[in-house]
Amino acid sequence: MSDVMETMTPQQLAEACAKAMWNDDNATQKLGMRLERIAPGEAVLSMTVSEAMTNGHGNAHGGYxxxxxxxxxxxxxxxxxxxxxxxxxxxxxxxxGALGDRLTATAREVSRRGRSGIYDICITRQDGTVIAEFRGLSRTINGTLLPTAG
Known part of the structure; x- marks a missing residue:
């Protein structure tokens, strides 16, 4: 690990990783998402439902x-x-969700052991109504987001 990363706090490392990811994340940016908060094992992103994101029932499409x-x-x-x-x-x-709703996804780490993790994400709209619950299982692979010395 580089000397710079060794002196970073966990919060600073989380912020630097988020910045590196954000710079290359075209899908997230093009859909108008905003990174509201980042912390070790946590993230909050928000997005406004646009007309292009509605389905045949006039609701927010589940894919979005x-x-x-x-x-x-x-x-x-x-x-x-x-x-x-x-x-x-x-x-x-x-x-x-409906056209114009501001949806917020709040992700939190449930478990992280070895190369595997479990994360729960709650999606709410602006009035606090829960729209969906998402669970993600992660796997760490080779590589880092930030350059390392070596």
Whole structure:
């Protein structure tokens, strides 16, 4: 590990990893998501439901809700400077989102052991109504987000 990373606090490392990921995350950026908060094993992202994100019932399309949750999951599990990917994800839709809703995905680490992690993501709309619950299982692979000395 580089001298710079050795002097970083866990919060500073999480922020640096999030910045590195954000710079290359076209999907998250192009959908208008905002990274509201980052901490070790945690992330909060938000997104406003646009007309292009509604389905034939006029509700927020489940795929966009899943994408918001998946992005929060990705940012949460990549806060340790180890490249980490999704191994399995599932979502339960609870209430519909609508055009103009501001959806927020709050990701928190449940468990992280060895190369595997479990993360729960709760998606709410602006009035606090829970829209969906997402669980992601992660797997750490080779590589780092930040350059290392060596």
């Amino acid at each position: 809700i899943f994408t918001l949750a998946d992005s929060a999951f990705a940012f949460a599990c990549n806060t340790y400077n180890q490249v980490t990917v999704a191994q399995h994800c599932s979502i339960n839709y609870i209430a519909p």
